[in-house]
Amino acid sequence: MLIENIKTAFTQYKDQAEVSGFSTLREQAYHEFEKLGLPTTKNEEWKYTNLKALANKDFESTCVSSGNVKVFLQNALLNKITANKLVFVNGTFNTELSEIIEKDNSIFITNLAQARSLHAEIFNQHFGKYANIENNALNSLNTALLSDGAFIYVPTNKTVEFPIFIVNIADSSDVNVLNQPRNLIIVEKSAAVHLIEMYYSLGSNSVFTNVVNEIYANENSHVEHYKIQQQEGESYHNNFTQIFQEANTNVNHVTLTLDGTLVRNNLHFYLNGQNCNSLLYGLYMPHGNCLVDNHTRVDHAQPNCNSNELYKGIMMDKSVAVFNGKIMVHLDAQKTNAYQRNQNILLSDEATVNTKPQLEIFADDVKCTHGATIGQLDEEPMFYLRSRGIPEDVARKMLLNAFADDIAEKIKIPELVTLLEEEIEKKL
Amino acid sequence: MLSIKDLRAEIEGKKILNGLSLEVKAGEVHAIMGPNGAGKSTLSSVLAGRAEYEVTGGSVTYEGKNLLEMSPEDRAREGLFLAFQYPIEIPGVSTTNFLKTAVNEKRKYLGLDPMEATDFLKMMREKMDYVEMDKSLISRSLNEGFSGGEKKRNEVFQMAMLEPKLCIMDETDSGLDIDALRLVSNGVNKLRNKDNAFLVITHYQRLLDYIVPDFVHVLYKGRIVKSGDKELAKELEVKGYDWIKQEVEANS
Numbered sequence: 001m002l003i004e005n006i007k008t009a010f011t012q013y014k015d016q017a018e019v020s021g022f023s024t025l026r027e028q029a030y031h032e033f034e035k036l037g038l039p040t041t042k043n044e045e046w047k048y049t050n051l052k053a054l055a056n057k058d059f060e061s062t063c064v065s066s067g068n069v070k071v072f073l074q075n076a077l078l079n080k081i082t083a084n085k086l087v088f089v090n091g092t093f094n095t096e097l098s099e100i101i102e103k104d105n106s107i108f109i110t111n112l113a114q115a116r117s118l119h120a121e122i123f124n125q126h127f128g129k130y131a132n133i134e135n136n137a138l139n140s141l142n143t144a145l146l147s148d149g150a151f152i153y154v155p156t157n158k159t160v161e162f163p164i165f166i167v168n169i170a171d172s173s174d175v176n177v178l179n180q181p182r183n184l185i186i187v188e189k190s191a192a193v194h195l196i197e198m199y200y201s202l203g204s205n206s207v208f209t210n211v212v213n214e215i216y217a218n219e220n221s222h223v224e225h226y227k228i229q230q231q232e233g234e235s236y237h238n239n240f241t242q243i244f245q246e247a248n249t250n251v252n253h254v255t256l257t258l259d260g261t262l263v264r265n266n267l268h269f270y271l272n273g274q275n276c277n278s279l280l281y282g283l284y285m286p287h288g289n290c291l292v293d294n295h296t297r298v299d300h301a302q303p304n305c306n307s308n309e310l311y312k313g314i315m316m317d318k319s320v321a322v323f324n325g326k327i328m329v330h331l332d333a334q335k336t337n338a339y340q341r342n343q344n345i346l347l348s349d350e351a352t353v354n355t356k357p358q359l360e361i362f363a364d365d366v367k368c369t370h371g372a373t374i375g376q377l378d379e380e381p382m383f384y385l386r387s388r389g390i391p392e393d394v395a396r397k398m399l400l401n402a403f404a405d406d407i408a409e410k411i412k413i414p415e416l417v418t419l420l421e422e423e424i425e426k427k428l
Numbered sequence: 429m430l431s432i433k434d435l436r437a438e439i440e441g442k443k444i445l446n447g448l449s450l451e452v453k454a455g456e457v458h459a460i461m462g463p464n465g466a467g468k469s470t471l472s473s474v475l476a477g478r479a480e481y482e483v484t485g486g487s488v489t490y491e492g493k494n495l496l497e498m499s500p501e502d503r504a505r506e507g508l509f510l511a512f513q514y515p516i517e518i519p520g521v522s523t524t525n526f527l528k529t530a531v532n533e534k535r536k537y538l539g540l541d542p543m544e545a546t547d548f549l550k551m552m553r554e555k556m557d558y559v560e561m562d563k564s565l566i567s568r569s570l571n572e573g574f575s576g577g578e579k580k581r582n583e584v585f586q587m588a589m590l591e592p593k594l595c596i597m598d599e600t601d602s603g604l605d606i607d608a609l610r611l612v613s614n615g616v617n618k619l620r621n622k623d624n625a626f627l628v629i630t631h632y633q634r635l636l637d638y639i640v641p642d643f644v645h646v647l648y649k650g651r652i653v654k655s656g657d658k659e660l661a662k663e664l665e666v667k668g669y670d671w672i673k674q675e676v677e678a679n680s
Contacts, residue, residue: 379479381518387476388530388586389504389537398529402520402569 002038002055002208005178009061009145029133029143036137048322048354049264049293054236059178059208061145065089065171067202070097072169077228078198080415084109084164090171091147091179097167107160108153112182115151122153126186130214130242130270138238142180142212149182154191156218163194163224163413168211170231173203178210185215185223192222196413201231213241217249219273224412226254229263240266247273247302254410255311257284257292258423264293271298271305271333282311283407283420285427286319293322300333303363307337312407313344314400315351316427326358329366336366344374345403347428393428400424429454429491429625430594436485436650437474444470446650447486452594455622459636459661460629462647463669468629469513471647472598475627476510477503490594504530505537507593511583511600518570523582526570527552527589534590555588559615577608584615595619596627601635613638633665646672 010030014023038055039046069089078085086109087097093111100109108119116123133140150166168181187193195215201207209231217223223243231237237260243251257263263286269278284292298307313321323342344353357370377399385395401408401424408417430452437445444467452458462468474481475488477500488495495503518526531551532542543551552566559581571579580600587595597616601609616639620626628639636644636658644661646654648669653676654660664672 380516381521383478383500384512384516384518385521385526385530386500387504387510387512388526388590389501389534390526390530391501391533392499394529394533395501398521398526399518402518405520 002057002059005059005061006033006141006145009178012061013145025128026144029140032133033137033140033144036135036140039137045295045324048320049262049291051262054208054262057176057206059176059206061178061180062175063090063092063147064174067171067173069094069169069171069202072200072202073097076200077415077419078165078167081163081413083162083196084160085167086111086150086165087167087169088148088181089169090177091181093148101162102160104158106155107158108151109160109164110151112149112151112184115153115184119151119153122186123151123184126214126216127184128214130216130244131212131240136240138210139212139240142182142210142240145180146182146212147180149184151183152185152193152195154187154193156188157190158188159192160194163196166195166197168199168209170199170201170207170209170235171203172201172205172207174205176206176208178208181209181211183211183213185213187215187217187221187223189218190220191218194224194412195226196416197225197227199229199231199237201233201235204233206234206236207231208236209238211237211239213239215241215243217243217245217251219246220248222249223251225251226256226411226416227265228256228258228416229260230258232259233261235260237263238266239264240268242268242270243278244270245272245276245278248275249273250277252279252410253281254407255282255294256407256420257282257286257294260290260292262291265295267294267296269298269307271300271302271307274302274304276302276305278305278307279410280307280309280311281407281410283313283404284311284321285314285316285424286321287316287427289318291320291322295322295324297326297328298338300327300329300336300338303332303334303336305333305336307339309340310406311342312403313342313353314403314424314427315344315346315348315353317348318350320352321354323353323355323372324358325356325370326360327368327370329359329361329363329368331362333363334365336363336368338366338368340370342372345400346374346376397425397428400428430627431489432486434486435474435483435488437470437481437483439470439481444650445474448647448651450645450652452625452627454593454625456643457620457626457628457639457641459641459644460627460647461631461633461644461661461664463673464631466647467650468631468647469598472510472596472627472629475508475596476500501533502537504590505534509587509590509592509595511580511587511595511597513598513600513602515571515579515583517572517574519572521570523566523568523570524552527586530586531589551589555585558588558618559584559611561585576603577605577611580604580608580612581615584612588615588619593624594627595624596629598629599631600628601630601632609635610638633661636661648672648676
């Protein structure tokens, strides 16, 4: 049972706590987790996403990896483009597979464990400040058991020239594995960075990956952040990302959920200054009995900010999708523009989509819109293409690519767009 | 080329075509005219293979084959082309990519290799001139944001690209101003030759001043009730459809 495995793992970590210097926070987080337990469907936020199957499995918080990760990654996206790479295998930083090509040594691209000692001041100033553990069982779990993750610090006026890959590989060759990646990204004033967060799995056992990301964007900075889920097989994935934006910042986020048994993405934006732009784009295409749950929240705490959200789903077989988009416009946040759309195409009669926009507006001078659609591939475009001699299967792919194009066009890395097209091709 | 015999079709239980017969030979242009609700668009839909229409009787033979048994894509690849009355917009599908796919799918069907990219672009440029299509339009998504006239020109441009044997033009003139009508008609006239045939479906005679037909048929209550040459179209323009209706009612 997962709960017992977690208890065992925590007891083991506790013994090493003196060394890691995390004891108080871990202890606090663990107690919070113990108090809350795993979320159940009685919790409104988890109404459609049942973790029961996960709770009944046994997992090990292991670092052991016996699979050939190097071979596995050979044709992966990160090896096709020039980039900085931070690779973690079962939560452990892998120096052999990682590569930092950034030459400016005032920019830190490293792992958390190292940053905690080398860059203690920055670390302590930001770590745990954005992702809440209170009343959040899975964030508490991550904080209690976290082993390692990425630490990225971009100082004022600096731009990281090449994208940074944060790659997590869950290797379940030997046992069911439980990973708790934790990433901290600090982008200082007028700095810019491009992050690509990727999740893979290897091996035939089950995987539970529970991620927490904290991204701090200081004034006038620009952050491009893509999150790509490609863990296959029996894989459970929970991701909590808190993006904290100061004034005049631009943050563009894309979540691509291409695989996984159960994937829950919690994407939270907090707009703490004026003139912020936040873009949230998502594409999911679950198959089989898979479930994808996107919970997003945008907090407009200050006036004159824009947020625009578009999530699209291509639903196959008996898959289930959940979309819950919350927009909170705080009392002071006048002249807010907040837009939200969720569009789904059902390719099967047995697929299900639960979609729920949730707008809570406390300011009176704002523009907020939301909309959700669930439908089949339109017959008219299909007939048009076929009437020009294009066979049905080719026409369907063209139309699904066109549907996905609204998301694909936001991705600034052509190789990633190609990957997405290949995935669509593969799925149909 | 096309032989329609006693064709009967309905949609949602409503009988629309009630024994329509028509013979079209290569090199001919046939105009199909008729009042609203006569079954003009149903005829084009049935020929192109729209699934919503159910054929309840009769036969359609195209180039010796049973057209009604073929999928819409096979009909197209065998050389049938429908210029839509209302060409739809398909955001996210580029006009170039769409045409390249269509041209190469047809070539594949005919056992030919895909076209070289440079040859394809050259062909596009040539065929665009047929209807004086603006170059910027083909880099956009299919018909997205096109004006009514641009959409119809795009239909004729596609027709030129796919080089069909039998072209069905479904009220191509509807909603066109005189300049667009002239451009579209010029395009069609350039494509006319002894090996292909046109079925021009229209409510108004105006289009037939530009695309001059060899035969004019009047469709009423799902059947061809009168046939003649281009003079018949002119007569209809002057007298309207009422006299035809009266003639039919009197005979029945």
